[in-house]
Amino acid sequence: MxxxxxxxxxxxxxxxxxxxxxxxxxxxxxxxxxxxxxxxxxxxxxxxxxxxxxxxxxxxxxxxxxxxxxxxxxxxxxxxxxxxxxxxxxxxxxxxxxxxxxxxxxxxxxxxxxxxxxxxxxxxxxxxxxxxxxxxxxxxxxxxxxxxxxxxxxxxxxxxxxxxxxxxxxxxxxxxxxxxxxxxxxxxxxxxxxxxxxxxxxxxxxxxxxxxxxxxxxxxxxxxxxxxxxxxxxxxxxxxxxGRGGEALEHSYSDDLMLPRPADGSVILKVDQLSLARSLKDVSFEARAGEVLGIYGFMGCGQQELSRILFGKLKPDGGTLAVEGRARTFASTAAARRAGVALVPESRRAMLFHQEPVYKNISISILDRISSLLLKPTQERDIAQRQVEQLQIRPPVVGLDLGMLSGGNQQKVALAKWLTYPPKLLVLCEPTRGMDVGAKNDVINIIRDLRAKGLAIIVLSTEPETVLSLADRILVLKRGAVVREFKNEPVSKDRLLEAA
Amino acid sequence: MSSETALAAGQRARGLAPFLRSQMRNIAPFLTLIFLSGFFALASPSFATLDNLGNILTQVSVTGIIAVGLTFVILCAEIDLSVASIANVTGIAVAYFTLQESYVNIPNIPLPGAAAFLLAILLCAALGLVNALGLTVIGIPSFIMTLAMMQIAAGISALLVRGQIAYKVPDMITTLGSGSIGGIPWIVIVAAIMLLGGHLVLTYTRFGRYVYMVGGNREAAEYSGLNVKLILGSVMVISAVCSGIGGMLGVAHFGSAQQNEFDTYLLDSIAAVVVGGTSLFGGRGGIGNTIVGLFVLGVLNNGLDHVNIDSFLKILIRGLILLAALIINVYAQRLREKAAE
Missing domain, CATH: 3.40.50.300 (P-loop containing nucleotide triphosphate hydrolases)
Structure with a gap:
């Protein structure tokens, strides 16, 4: 120029x-x-x-x-x-x-x-x-x-x-x-x-x-x-x-993508008329086993608050939440975890311990499953090693401090925390944000595997690509309200942006 | 990917210097201890004797018992300023429920020894629970909450003894506080057992891991589905109960129970934990550090008595050493963060 x-x-x-x-x-x-x-x-x-x-x-x-x-x-x-x-x-x-x-x-x-x-x-x-x-x-x-x-x-x-x-x-x-x-x-x-x-x-x-x-x-x-x-x-x-053929790696989603017929798995989560101060207004939806529900919206549309309510971090002002048909009001994140809900927030910093080794980061959420009183470090390391290999976390050294890993690998560790004893409902906020193409594809494949195993998965993102690459059904959230549902119909980046 | 595996290789190949830097927190207090011991051994012939080692151990026992619980609290990045007051009120309570000599003019309620002990333990646990509820349910910062508790406990002490002095505590506590077995004071044995117990809990139990994780990154602990409030509440109760035990044995050790008897133990126990290298920001350190910190304080206090030094200057020297240890604590944190980059 x-x-x-x-x-x-x-x-x-x-x-x-x-x-x-x-x-x-x-x-x-x-x-x-x-x-x-x-x-x-x-x-x-x-x-x-x-x-x-x-x-x-x-x-x-x-x-x-x-x-x-x-x-x-x-x-x-x-x-x-x-x-x-x-x-x-x-x-x-x-x-x-x-x-x-x-x-x-x-x-x-x-x-x-x-x-x-x-x-x-x-x-x-x-x-x-x-x-x-x-x-x-x-x-x-x-x-x-x-x-x-x-x-x-x-x-x-x-x-x-x-x-x-x-x-x-x-x-x-x-x-x-x-x-x-x-x-x-x-x-x-x-x-x-x-x-x-x-x-x-x-x-x-x-x-x-x-x-x-x-x-x-x-x-x-x-x-x-x-x-x-x-x-x-x-x-x-x-x-x-x-440095390898890149065409197939990233779909641009400018063309229409056909969403599948809605899954007929059992209803894992039912949210009814959920509201929170200025953030959420009468949000109702269901999430089913074996389905990835995408929730798309611009920054500040209430996604973050919604995910926190599902995991017991925030208490809603109104509305109800039921997991597997049982009405729940979570007193703490621990209660949500025990009810089978897991959350990976958008910020890695918020869920990882940078000064602790990888295996402690992975085992922290499942410690009560593997030990009642005394820790079992060998078992912890074995579990972590399996996750590290399965998710191809690099370097594959479970004793390394988490802070030494690159961002993409840290994100995989954040996911790994929930995978040994998979939850019923997995809530993922911006699961691929800031990742390179290779790591992004790895994470997408991991999420698809989990869906195949029958988890109900909710992916919340402000990036249309993320939702489009993962979701079977898409809700568009706008200023705290669900304004559009895409299911069993063509969808594209343009259509999403138009709805939001 | 190749750059990442290379990174890992580079990490393993990192030299001794970065390793030492990351271990600064553990090394510095130990060097301080060796330096102080060496200095006093040279300065006074009466310092480096077996008898005096026994003195030092006895002198740090009460502080040590209190510091066990405080280590849990500081590892969670909280603080408990009520430890000395709770020790005091618990010591007074156990005496209050014990039959005193006729010349002691306190309207007390004599009970059997076991009942007195139990009530005293319940009292300190209850005060710890109030700290815990204030911190977790109401959301008062621990610094302020325990500052209030310091006054509350002191107030209960005042009401119980009304300016008088009680002397008798249950026999079992008298033995543990002032007796000895095979030449080793029981109080040293109790302190050692409690320190060991604290170490085992922190290192080998699930609860201990939770304490470190909550201290390391509270938000991450919450997003990992830990009940952070329960863990924080627990450490406040643990701290109060340890203080209470320290208070009861302390009263037996001193041979009297009175107001303001434990005032110096607040600073001493915090100093022992922090001088030992446990991070004030939470998540780093442990009972091992606290033991080194106890010895640093013990050697310092004891050694200053062995050399000819103005007793008023002693206070200043103690303050300066504490300052130096705090500076090291903060720098160790920084060096570690650097090493982790």
Whole structure:
């Protein structure tokens, strides 16, 4: 697009290793002002490592690092920030207990001559900034009270409007609804016109192709392709990412997909007129054995709350819930587990113990089945080893601390917790979010196996692909109410989006 | 995938230094203990003797018994500030239900020894249960809840003794608190058994695993279908009962039951747990750490008596050592997190 401009950032021969393992091997990377540069690659391919080097998070590496043609070496993220580089990390890094306005101005609140914070000015300016981004919230509300998608948008807005010359977005769209993605892209394009250089990392290859000028593909710590976005296709990129024929791996679901006739398994879960404050309104549905029920809706449509109610984490204000015909009001998650309900929440952090070994993570939910008083570590390890092999968790070492595993493998561990003694009802929130194509397919196959074993499975997702790739029947949730049911009929991404 | 297997290989090949860094929590208190012991042994000929070892063991016994329960609480990332008050009130209660000499002017209710013991245990368990309910059902942070309990227990103590001093406790408790067998004080044996019991529960039982998991990541424990409130409530009751036992034996050991008798044990027992390296953020540490912490405190307190030092300075030195241990505790956490990256 703007090849005439000299690069604002240039990396040459970057090599970075962690404890003897090379995460990046001789990578060259250049970024020009007014360029949106997409990065794709499987988990662990080196994208995030490279970006963390640029953002001054990783300071030990070999290779040349030039900004505006000057060789530079950042000693900290603060140095990178001073050089005009800002990054939005994959994991939210907001202060949930502060107000929206404080988050927007984090670190540089406007103050008066006495050094006191000018609250009114801060609230006004924060409101204006967010409004430009199409976010309409009270700047004085507590950030943690807002839906996750909105929190993420606010964090992105903060970074985009911080005046940085180079903005790095790591997986920014995964928690956003389509209209929010549109607003984000519009803002990115506007910033590009102003000369900001933007790096955009995403698993959503369509998103990358739509918004970026250039796209770079990483595989195993190496840059394997760099091409103009207009000159490539999703299939070609996937092939470059995984290094094997990629066409069959990901279905784009732009064409109609025929849902099967509804399963005639026994009713495992019956939910009637469930409601919760502002989140859910008279939600009623059934989930049957041997069926995957997909629940699709945009971020904040009430999915999260619904899943928490099913697992006894939240108490509904009204309505009833019956498991295998027995009415239940769960006093705790433990009660839900004993009734045969299992939940894998959307955030891995929320259900895994990073400082504990893999086998303890897997056995924690079934300890009361294998031991009454004393622990049986050998049996725990055996069970974990079987799960690790069955789910192809890598590396297959059950004694390794969970934190050492990649995100996709952690997600498999989260699933593995529930599989030794399968529950009657398995509730999965965003089961494949943030995963590379290979891991995604593994998880899809695991879920299909479970369905074949007669579990009732509910998959809640804000990604149409996830629901379409898994569900036999689909409910669309909109502002806390079920607005459409797809069953025994053709469905596609377009139809889902239209209903939501 | 190949990068991941390589990663695992790299992890196994990690050198000694990262391993030591991740074990900093366990190594640092041990080094502190060796250093202090060495220092006092050189500074005073009367320190490194078998007799004095016996003294140290006896001196840390009551703290040790209280610290067993507190270890459970701190492993869950909670705190119990009422341990010393509950020890005090339990010690007073067991004396209250025992026949006192005629010159003791307390309107008490003499009962048989077993009944007195049972009532005292019920009392401390009940106070622990109040802590547990406040924490889990009402949702009061343990710091505040147990601060209130500290006052409540002290208040019950005051009402029971009304400024007087009681001396007699049931015979069995007198024996356990101040008697000895084969030259070994019973109180040391009780402390050792309770520490061992605590260690076995934490290491080898399902409940012990739950304690570590709740402390490691409470949200994840809940999403794994654990009854987090039940576990938190249990550790509060365990802590109160351990404190109560420590209080009863302490009263027998000191030979009197009175108000404010155990005040120093709050700081000492928290210090023993934390100095030993159990993480204040929960999930890391254990009774082994607490034992090392007890010895560090015991050696420090005892050793300072053996060297010629201003007794007022002793307090300051204790404070500084505690500070150093807290700094190490926080750094050990950080180093471990780094090693895990």
């Amino acid at each position: 703007r090849e005439d401009r000299s690069p604002i950032l240039e990396l040459q021969g970057i090599t970075k290793s962690f404890g003897g393992v090379e995460a990046l091997r001789g990578v060259d990377f250049a970024l020009s002002p007014g360029e949106i540069h997409g990065l794709v690659g499987e988990n662990g391919a080196g994208k995030s490592t490279l970006m963390k080097i640029i953002a001054g998070v990783h300071t030990e590496f070999s290779g040349r690092f030039l900004i505006d043609g000057q060789e530079t070496h950042f000693r900290s993220a603060r140095d990178a920030h001073a050089a005009g580089i800002a990054m939005v990390h994959q994991e939210l890094s907001v202060a949930p207990d502060l107000t929206v306005a404080e988050n927007v101005f984090l670190g540089n609140q406007p103050t008066n001559a006495l050094g006191l914070v000018q609250w009114r000015r801060m609230a006004r300016e924060a409101g204006e900034q967010l409004a430009r981004f199409g976010i309409d919230v009270d700047p004085m509300s507590r950030l943690g009270d807002l839906p996750i998608g909105l929190q993420q948008l606010i964090e992105i807005a903060r970074v985009l409007f911080s005046g940085a010359r180079i903005v790095i977005l790591d997986e920014p769209t995964s928690a956003l609804s389509p209209p929010e993605v549109e607003r984000l892209f519009a803002t990115l394009r506007r910033l590009r016109e102003q000369g900001t250089a933007i790096v955009f990392i995403s698993h959503f290859i369509e998103d990358i192709l739509r918004v970026s000028d250039t796209v770079t593909v990483f595989r195993n710590g190496r840059k394997v392709a760099e091409t103009a976005s207009a000159a490539t296709s999703k299939g070609a990129l996937i092939e470059a990412m995984i």
